[in-house]
Amino acid sequence: MQLAFYILSFIAVFAAVMVVLSDRPIVSGLFLLLCFTAISGLYITLSAPFIAAMQLVVYSGAIIVLFLFVLMLLNQHRESPSKRNRFVTFVSVLGGVLIGVFIYLTMLKSKILLSYTKMSAVGGMKNNVETIAGVMFKKYFIPFELISILLLAAMVAAVFLSKKRV
Amino acid sequence: MVGMLDYAILSAVLFTVGVVGILIRRNIITIFMCIELMLNSVNLLFVAFSRYMGHVDGQIFVFFIFAIAAAEAAVGLALVVAYFKLKETIEVDEIKLLKG
Numbered sequence: 001m002q003l004a005f006y007i008l009s010f011i012a013v014f015a016a017v018m019v020v021l022s023d024r025p026i027v028s029g030l031f032l033l034l035c036f037t038a039i040s041g042l043y044i045t046l047s048a049p050f051i052a053a054m055q056l057v058v059y060s061g062a063i064i065v066l067f068l069f070v071l072m073l074l075n076q077h078r079e080s081p082s083k084r085n086r087f088v089t090f091v092s093v094l095g096g097v098l099i100g101v102f103i104y105l106t107m108l109k110s111k112i113l114l115s116y117t118k119m120s121a122v123g124g125m126k127n128n129v130e131t132i133a134g135v136m137f138k139k140y141f142i143p144f145e146l147i148s149i150l151l152l153a154a155m156v157a158a159v160f161l162s163k164k165r166v
Numbered sequence: 167m168v169g170m171l172d173y174a175i176l177s178a179v180l181f182t183v184g185v186v187g188i189l190i191r192r193n194i195i196t197i198f199m200c201i202e203l204m205l206n207s208v209n210l211l212f213v214a215f216s217r218y219m220g221h222v223d224g225q226i227f228v229f230f231i232f233a234i235a236a237a238e239a240a241v242g243l244a245l246v247v248a249y250f251k252l253k254e255t256i257e258v259d260e261i262k263l264l265k266g
Contacts, residue, residue: 051228
C-alpha cells in the first residue's frame, strides 16, 4: 500500500508539472488524463472505490474528452511565444510557490490533521457504495436534487452559448 | 506507513502546481485544465479526511464537486468557443473585451 501511494503520487505530480510545462495544449490534455487516472488510483488506496470509479467516468471519460474536442475544434497547435515580461513570469511562479508554502505551514499547525498521522490507511469501510447511497439519499437529499437542477441549467447554458447567433 | 499528512502534502503540491499553471499559461484552455487540477487536489484532501475520520460525508462532497466541475467545464468551454468565433483568439493576453 505504501509503495502504491508513492508510485501513484509520483506519477500524479509528474503529470501535473508536465500539464503546466508543455506548450502544446493537446499534450497538456493527455498529461491531465494521466494525472486524473493516478489520482483515481490514490482513491483506491484510500478505500474509496466508488469515488475512484466516478473519477474515471466523469474526469477521465467526460471532461478530458470535452477538452480535447474543443481543442480540435479551435485548431490550437502550439502557444505562440510569450510577449510577457520575464520578471512577471518569475513573480507569478514565486507567488504560486509561496501560496503552497503557506498551505503547508498551516497544515503543520492543524491539530486535527496531525492527530491522524499515526493511523494507517489500510483496511477500510465495508460496503462503500451502500453506505454512500444511504447517507446521500437521506442526509444530503436536497443538495442532491439541487445539483441535478444545476446540471440542467449548465446544459441549457452550453446549448444556448453554442448557437449560431450569440 | 502512509499517514494523513502525506496525502495532505500531496494535495498541497498538486494545488500549488495548479496555481502556478494558472499564473504562467496564456492559453485559456490550459488555464481551465489547471483549474480542474486544483479541484482534484481538493477532492483528494476530502477523500483522505473522509477515510481517516471514518465518515463518508467527505466522499459525498467529492461527488458534488464532480458535478460542479462538469458544469463549469461545459459552460466555460462553450464560452471559449463562442469567443473564438468572434475574435479568432483564445490567448488571455489578447482578450480584453467581454462585449462582442
